[in-house]
Amino acid sequence: MLDIQKIRQDFPILGEVVNGKPLVYFDNAATTQKPLPVLNALARYYEHYNANIHRGIHSLAEKATSAFEASRFKIQSFMNAARVEEIIFTYGTTDGINLVAQSYGRKFLKEGDEIIISTMEHHSNIVPWQMLCEEKGCVLRVIPINDAGELLMDEFEGMLSEKTKLVSVVHVSNALGTINPVAEIIEKAHAVGAKVLIDGAQASSHITIDVQALDCDFYVFSLHKLYGPTGMGVLYGKKEVLDAMPPYRGGGEMIKEVTFAKTTYNDLPYKFEAGTPNIADVVAAHNALEYVETLGKEQIAAYEHELLVYGTEALSSIEGLRLVGTAKEKVSVISFVMEGIHPEDIGVILDQQGIAVRTGHHCTQPLMQRLGIVGTSRASFAVYNTKEEIDKLVVGLERVKKMLS
Numbered sequence: 001m002l003d004i005q006k007i008r009q010d011f012p013i014l015g016e017v018v019n020g021k022p023l024v025y026f027d028n029a030a031t032t033q034k035p036l037p038v039l040n041a042l043a044r045y046y047e048h049y050n051a052n053i054h055r056g057i058h059s060l061a062e063k064a065t066s067a068f069e070a071s072r073f074k075i076q077s078f079m080n081a082a083r084v085e086e087i088i089f090t091y092g093t094t095d096g097i098n099l100v101a102q103s104y105g106r107k108f109l110k111e112g113d114e115i116i117i118s119t120m121e122h123h124s125n126i127v128p129w130q131m132l133c134e135e136k137g138c139v140l141r142v143i144p145i146n147d148a149g150e151l152l153m154d155e156f157e158g159m160l161s162e163k164t165k166l167v168s169v170v171h172v173s174n175a176l177g178t179i180n181p182v183a184e185i186i187e188k189a190h191a192v193g194a195k196v197l198i199d200g201a202q203a204s205s206h207i208t209i210d211v212q213a214l215d216c217d218f219y220v221f222s223l224h225k226l227y228g229p230t231g232m233g234v235l236y237g238k239k240e241v242l243d244a245m246p247p248y249r250g251g252g253e254m255i256k257e258v259t260f261a262k263t264t265y266n267d268l269p270y271k272f273e274a275g276t277p278n279i280a281d282v283v284a285a286h287n288a289l290e291y292v293e294t295l296g297k298e299q300i301a302a303y304e305h306e307l308l309v310y311g312t313e314a315l316s317s318i319e320g321l322r323l324v325g326t327a328k329e330k331v332s333v334i335s336f337v338m339e340g341i342h343p344e345d346i347g348v349i350l351d352q353q354g355i356a357v358r359t360g361h362h363c364t365q366p367l368m369q370r371l372g373i374v375g376t377s378r379a380s381f382a383v384y385n386t387k388e389e390i391d392k393l394v395v396g397l398e399r400v401k402k403m404l405s
Ligand SMILES: Cc1ncc(COP(=O)(O)O)c(C=O)c1O
Pocket: 029, 030, 091, 092, 093, 094, 095, 122, 124, 125, 170, 172, 173, 174, 199, 201, 202, 222
């Protein structure tokens, strides 16, 4: 059993007062708050061993380098990657997807090849593929969903052919909370010889990730949704696939030797890490993962599921409120609309009560178009949220109704 009150004390920001009310933070799918071990690691890095990595021989540079590389080992074990060089540091999920589209896509895809994504993708798993399709003449195909927000797997199977070269789907939908059957998707895509990228931006904080068991070719996520710092993410790729890919950005660190006639590139993972990386945030990511491991990923998931069940029941009892996204397999994300009330107005009135939710299209405009709505209000729960906070949300929503309907 997790001691939630004790956990809350690890997150100083939860003591903030917003608009005269204690903060209720339900915008965790956008970014989670950071615990003290992460905040302290950032301060410790800048106060005691800030230095540029890899190229220095002085003590500070060595200390910074070893902390930076220790984080890579931590992430390798967090995802159960076979090799540490399969872990590429990026600036986030968006950056990782663009890297694959621009490097793998430009080298290996050609006119007429097909890329499959799904209706519930975040814009960052749509636009990079559209850009590639425009450049190379590839065709983007989209797996449809049912009204509950679940992928139509029969339709997906029907789309697969020898033309399919890449499948890129979200593990967990940020707008609906749906958990997609990614293992099955990967197996079916591999059967026609396609490579598979999984967008794990939302999954990484709720689900145990095992890239070897999944057998995906690429897996991307952002640490800021996993109690870690912003501006730091991970691209996992199978070594043989990454080895075959050209560099994405040129500059320092990604080279072995440069002459004006020719440059030879560095080995993995450095081939994809041009320039000075986000050292402090990579270092502190280690502490975020340690924090999650100390609490226990399964215990976190079980508690969040309890919040999901409680919140779903509580919000369903509000007349005029309709849940959007009712998949059988869900994480702790509740999206909803209220009859005759614009989602933005809901967000503003809840904010006046200190309650932070996200409103709008959640960077999933095509999904909103499919569902026939402009947007939703979304409450997304993390390990430090409580049932009492959900009760406050219900009171807040009743107030919204009174004020606006
Ligand atoms: C499913 C999904 N994919 C991609 C992203 C983009 O992540 P980032 O902004 O950290 O690059 C998000 C962020 O909300 C997301 O929820």
